Each structure stands twice: as C-alpha cells, then as structure tokens.
Amino acid sequence: MVGGSPLPLAVSMGEPAGIGTEVLLKCYQALRKPAAGGRIPFFLIDDPARVARITREAHLDFHVASIERPADTAEAFAEALPVLPLSGIDPAPLMAVEAGKPSPATADAVTGSIRRAVELALAGEAGGVVTLPIQKSALQDANFPYPGHTEYLGALTKGAPWPEGEPRGPVMMLAAGDFRTVPVTVHVPLRSVAEQLGTDTIIRIARVTANSLRHDFGVAHPRIAVAGLNPHAGEDGHLGTEDRDVIGPAIAALRDAGIDAHGPHPADTMFHEEARQHYDAALAMYHDQALIPIKTVAFHQAVNVTIGLPIVRTSPDHGTGLAIAGKGVARPDSTLNAILMASRMAESRRRVLA
Numbered sequence: 001m002v003g004g005s006p007l008p009l010a011v012s013m014g015e016p017a018g019i020g021t022e023v024l025l026k027c028y029q030a031l032r033k034p035a036a037g038g039r040i041p042f043f044l045i046d047d048p049a050r051v052a053r054i055t056r057e058a059h060l061d062f063h064v065a066s067i068e069r070p071a072d073t074a075e076a077f078a079e080a081l082p083v084l085p086l087s088g089i090d091p092a093p094l095m096a097v098e099a100g101k102p103s104p105a106t107a108d109a110v111t112g113s114i115r116r117a118v119e120l121a122l123a124g125e126a127g128g129v130v131t132l133p134i135q136k137s138a139l140q141d142a143n144f145p146y147p148g149h150t151e152y153l154g155a156l157t158k159g160a161p162w163p164e165g166e167p168r169g170p171v172m173m174l175a176a177g178d179f180r181t182v183p184v185t186v187h188v189p190l191r192s193v194a195e196q197l198g199t200d201t202i203i204r205i206a207r208v209t210a211n212s213l214r215h216d217f218g219v220a221h222p223r224i225a226v227a228g229l230n231p232h233a234g235e236d237g238h239l240g241t242e243d244r245d246v247i248g249p250a251i252a253a254l255r256d257a258g259i260d261a262h263g264p265h266p267a268d269t270m271f272h273e274e275a276r277q278h279y280d281a282a283l284a285m286y287h288d289q290a291l292i293p294i295k296t297v298a299f300h301q302a303v304n305v306t307i308g309l310p311i312v313r314t315s316p317d318h319g320t321g322l323a324i325a326g327k328g329v330a331r332p333d334s335t336l337n338a339i340l341m342a343s344r345m346a347e348s349r350r351r352v353l354a
C-alpha cells in the first residue's frame with residue numbers, strides 16, 4: 001500500500017506483434033474511470049513511443065505517460081496510460097514490428113519486460129504482475145530457455161522467501177468464476193506426460209492448489225477433484241495403470257493429510273455443469289485436459305493464474321491472436337478479468353499477512 005492506496009499492478013508487454021497492446025489499451029479505457037470499488041491502477045512496461053503510436057493510430061481519446069517509477073502510476077492514471085520504459089533495450093526492433101509477424105529480434109524486450117515486472121513485485125513496488133501473451137515460438141527461436149511464463153516465473157522467484165514447510169509452485173491454474181482447473185504437467189509433449197506424472201508431484205500440486213484456494217480465493221474448505229489419466233480412469237487397470245498406481249495413492253495421501261481430494265475421476269464426465277458443483281478446483285493430468293473444458297465454457301472470461309508463487313501473477317487465458325492482430329477486433333474481457341483478479345488476489349494476500 002502507498003498512502004492507503006493499493007500498489008499498482010505491473011503489466012508486461014507480451015508479444016508486440018500480437019493483440020496484447022490492443023487489449024490492454026481497451027482495458028485502460030474501461031478502468032481509467034473509478035468504479036464502485038475504486039480505481040485499479042496499473043502500468044505497462046514497454047517502449048512509451050511505440051505504445052503512444054498505437055494509441056494515436058487507434059484514435060483513442062487518451063494519451064500515454066512515460067513514468068520514471070511505479071509510484072508515479074497513481075497520479076498519471078486518470079489522464080494517461082502509464083508506461084514504464086524498458087531500460088537497456090534498443091527500441092528500434094520494437095518500432096519496426098508489423099502486426100501478426102513476430103520476430104526473435106524483440107525477444108529481449110519481451111522477456112526483459114516480464115523480468116522487470118517480477119523484480120518490481122518482489123521489491124514491493126508493484127502489487128502483482130499481469131502478463132500479456134507471448135509468442136513462445138519466437139522467444140524460443142531467440143534461445144529463451146523456458147517453455148512459458150509459468151516456468152520462467154518459477155525461476156525468477158526461486159530465491160524469494162517462502163513459508164517453511166509449505167509446498168511451492170509455480171502451478172498453472174485457469175479460473176473463470178468458481179470453475180478452476182489445474183494441469184499437473186504443463187508444457188510437455190503428450191508422449192512424455194505419463195512418465196512425468198508422479199505421486200509426489202500430484203500431492204505437491206494439490207497442496208499448492210488447496211493453499212491458494214484458501215489464501216487467494218477465500219475458499220475456507222477447498223474440495224479438489226482429481227482426474228484420471230486414461231479413458232474411464234483406467235477401467236480398474238484394464239485401460240492403463242497410472243490411475244490406480246500413481247494417482248490413486250496421491251489422493252489417499254492427500255486425504256490422510258486432511259485435504260478434501262477425491263477421484264481419480266474419468267475426465268470426460270467431470271467438467272459438466274452438475275459435476276462442477278462438487279469441487280472448487282479440478283486437477284487435470286495434462287495441459288489440454290485442463291484447458292479445453294474451461295476455454296470451451298468460458299474462453300473470454302477465463303484467467304490464467306500462476307499459484308504458489310511469492311508474487312501475484314495473472315494473465316488472459318488466450319494467446320497472441322496473430323491472425324486478428326492490428327484489426328481492432330480483439331476482445332479485452334479476459335485481460336480485464338486478469339487485472340481484476342490480480343487486484344483481488346493482492347488484497348486477499350494483504351489480509352492474510354495482516
């Protein structure tokens with residue numbers, strides 16, 4: 001808190017050839033006027049000249065303010081979108097970006113923006129981090145060694161203090177209202193999933209999820225439904241053994257530890273509306289098992305949250321939308337929800353720590 005106001009959220013720039021900047025400008029337009037709950041100030045970490053040019057070209061009725069530090073956000077926010085310049089980055093490749101055409105030449109700016117946002121959150125100058133989508137292939141073409149934000153955020157925050165004995169993330173969660181899904185394995189090829197699933201990993205991720213439901217989402221008695229890996233959750237070992245030999249023992253251990261976990265459930269029948277009434281989060285065994293149901297039901301509402309980190313981090317659930325970049329048609333709803341969720345999580349953590 002600064003003088004009774006919440007700390008501003010730091011927004012990382014994401015892929016400059018994608019829809020990220022456009023949706024953030026739309027979010028600023030929606031959030032610059034104080035709502036009933038007050039204003040939620042945020043600043044973007046990017047090249048102010050680039051953002052100003054996009055704002056002008058879109059004929060928006062506001063300006064961009066280049067700020068020197070996060071603490072300048074509150075004063076600037078009512079009149080202009082605050083942008084904190086990227087230090088030590090050549091702006092030329094950013095100014096040369098064409099919508100829909102990502103290039104490894106901007107990778108330093110994209111990853112530098114994420115790194116700076118995390119540093120500011122760890123230093124207590126930002127209340128949390130909202131990341132705009134990155135084009136993972138473009139970063140990897142520039143030798144970025146992480147498959148996504150989730151893993152990069154884990155590395156950037158590894159040295160930050162964490163409560164003794166508590167399980168630590170990073171863990172991916174997709175959340176739309178009370179519908180939450182958590183993949184146990186994240187950015188791994190499908191053929192490697194079974195070998196990467198371990199009883200201890202499932203236990204750790206379920207514990208991180210239960211803690212986050214309590215502390216970040218205000219769920220006093222979290223209920224966790226655990227999916228099987230195989231069709232029909234393995235059909236008693238006739239359709240695969242991981243459900244019985246790896247996932248089942250994790251659920252038993254979680255229940256022994258007092259966590260309300262149940263399953264393994266056949267994944268094809270655990271996401272319909274009635275089934276969802278029986279849990280606060282569904283633990284899925286791989287990326288698409290978790291993301292297909294929630295993106296199908298709530299593509300424009302859902303938020304991607306990294307739980308189990310010493311900082312708050314949210315993101316829209318969608319990607320860079322290259323095919324619609326520069327056309328002015330991208331919907332801001334998911335990013336708007338990501339900003340609102342980051343603000344609520346930061347507030348919830350402040351209350352837990354108080």
Ligand SMILES: NC(=O)C1=CN([C@@H]2O[C@H](COP(=O)(O)OP(=O)(O)OC[C@H]3O[C@@H](n4cnc5c(N)ncnc54)[C@H](O)[C@@H]3O)[C@@H](O)[C@H]2O)C=CC1
Nearest residue numbers: 132133134135136137315317318319320321322324330331
């Ligand atoms: N948090 C992040 O950084 C994320 C990054 N990605 C990355 O984004 C890139 C593209 O991924 P895709 O699978 O193509 O997913 P995508 O979400 O970019 O696009 C999927 C479809 O949804 C539409 N769409 C996406 N966002 C929209 C919006 N705000 N309004 C209206 N329509 C929208 C697109 O036009 C497309 O038809 C990949 O490199 C992927 O790794 C994907 C998800 C999250």
Ligand SMILES: NCC(=O)COP(=O)(O)O
Nearest residue numbers: 148149150151291304315
């Ligand atoms: N499909 C969601 C996704 O891959 C986002 O990953 P991350 O960049 O948040 O780790």
